[in-house]
Amino acid sequence: MDFPAVDAALQAVLAGEQLAGVSYQVFRAREVLGRKCLGWADREAAIPLREDHLFRAFSNTKLVTSCAALQLHEQGRFGLDDPVGEYIPALKNLRVLRPGASSIDDTVPAREPVRVRHLLTHTAGFTYGFTQPDAPIAKAYNQARVLHPTRDLAQMMEALGGLPLLFEPGTDWNYSVATDVVGRLVEVVSGQRLDDYFREHIFAPLGMRDTFFHVPPDRQERLAALYIGSIKEPLRPGLRRADHLPYEGAYLTSVPFLGGGGGLATSLADYSALVQALLHGGAPLLRPETMALVTRNQLPPGMWIQFPGQPLQVGRGHSLAAAVVMQETPGVSLVEGQVYWGGLAATKWFFSPREDLGAVLMTQRYMGSDLPFWPEFLRALRSDLGSR
Template sequence: MRHRLRLAVLLSCAFAVPTMASTATDPTDRHAGVARIDRARLDQALRGFVDSGQVIGVSALVYQDGREAYAGAFGLADREAGRPMTRDTLVRIYSMTKPVTGVALMQLYEQGKFQLDDPVSRYLPEFAGVRVYAGTDVHGQPLLEAPARPISIRDLMRHTAGFVDGEGAPGPVGALYRQAAPESYDNTLAEQSRRIASVPLLYQPGTRWVYSPAVEIQARLVEVLSGQSFKHYLDQHVLGPLKMRDTRYRVADGDRGRVAALYRRSDDGVMTRDDHEAWKLNGRDTAMTPGSWGLVSSLDDYMRFARMLLDGGELDGARILQPATLRLMASDAMPAGTTDRSWLPGKGQVGFGIDFAVRTASPARGDEASGEVGEFFWDGAANTLFWVDPTNRIAAVLFAQWLPFGKVPLHKAFRDAVYLDDSSAAAPRD
């Protein structure tokens, strides 16, 4: 009965969810999502960042209408070794792991294993007794209250669960999070979930958008609902069927020479190699297989994932998701009353779906990156990026390897070079 109900829901979504990016655009609008893939313009945009010394190495791949429309690689994957950046280079994709996790969990949704509005505590009992931070008393001790409603699985997938935003979070809840140490490399996903559940929520579920470790709980749900370890589930149901042979948590010794070095950029633009950060997970044998980060991938591998999303959940005969499920993931699910969206507005005119940002309006200012209404995308801490644009039939992947995120307008220049005229594509100088 539950399976038949789920089928009815999926069929209703197929008719009820509007076609993504159905809004027509005016080609005279310099911010409209009118894609004109020009290899020379893209080369100029990306090479300019390397030539100006702002970026050590960068690579990009664009597909349009099912065909490769652009591939380029510039600069060095490893400056100290003199090794060039190529399309075969492996990079740490950090938070671009999140959409992969979301796809895995939504496969189980299709199987009727859960409903999006189910309480997380139905499957992970450690969340049954969670409390919400409500300020401090006269002695500076945290005051806690009961949640107005349980955390739902939908909250996990759109970052409205109430969790604190990770290891560097300020305030009493941040201190309690660090004391619980859920991000220790020795933690399994089960232990990580228990530790996160022991920390009070920062806010009432559904009232704010705060980027958080919620995707680790998604990965734990995959384990509980499937009966497999998260890594094995990914290998068997997502990475394997998509033939993503380069995408993994651990880098084999024989592949070390393909991995890009990771650099840390100072405020004055100096890039310093950071080997400790680079290998804190991928070079170690640890229990941790995060849902939020940790995978390495190659351009062509991650493009297979992006092309699957563009093609409605299927690639080369491998059906990963149903089209209705994918439309659900790529639709804005932000609660209407959510006025605090943290730094998300910095991504442009966007809402948030299921592990993707979703563009809801054309760029409103000149400093916003170009794009099309209805596209969905995400990026990674080391300045990787991908997006899927159903209107222009585009999937794009951009790789670089430096921390912290931003400070160099690479993403905007790449997007502008895909969508805009030549005058906007040149790399700005420091």
């Protein structure tokens, strides 16, 4: 099936030098409707983008990690309301920043422990060191090397346990390293390293043969080049290479850190297999009753997601795996019940049970996740489908 409106929209983005290359796959629960590769995998070397190219998934790793945790929850290995400190002692007895605190030492003991549910919904009170780099807590995260390739997940927990929470667990939403903590929880409960667990329980059942924390040497030539544009003027045409980000050798060199929040490289076909399985009801990964935790909002009434420096996204909730559309917005092609997420290099996905529709889009623009090509893709996709 062809998608002429989608292709035209994406070709315009490529012509405007917003992206170097982009590929997408569209599917129903039981069939693939179409796929396409446009532009370059490596613009400088004039290598066209192919279906077998690999992409840095960044935060789209979170969906894999959340599914792994929900598998273990299905087995009764932990409860969603269990204190995380029962499994990760470094996260017991945490402290919370006082409101308006100008120092990370201005804290009080947390009244509520961080629970598994808080991790999966980003309501634990953790943060990232790069989202608000001038904030004292962000500086503290960076100084403590919370996310560092030379540390394994156990060492990360020790560093994280020495830092305060932004707020009392469960009282607010903040995008954070919480899914990396989930990755450590999976390791502790399963007794396996995170990469081993993923291979056995996620990748093998779905036939995902091209998804890795560290791309093997014989497949590294298939890793698409990473680009970056203007940070201050993101719509300004022009891209430059950024393969050194987030650190030299990332995704290519074997390091101790297995980032459940952002460490995987994957292919269009592999990641589409995951999202299509969820659209199909979860099998072979999750039971239907567990899928309700993936497709339904799990935030308290009146709490919406909000990313640093952006307005509150009213009508956007969060399940135990991803964002969920609860209220449709005029002019925005998001359907009620749609589940979605994106990564730092602008890889995107959604599935909509109500429409029996899903899609995965792959590209590699660092810090490009908020560019308008994704809503344009969604509008064009529904235009193409509506014209049939």
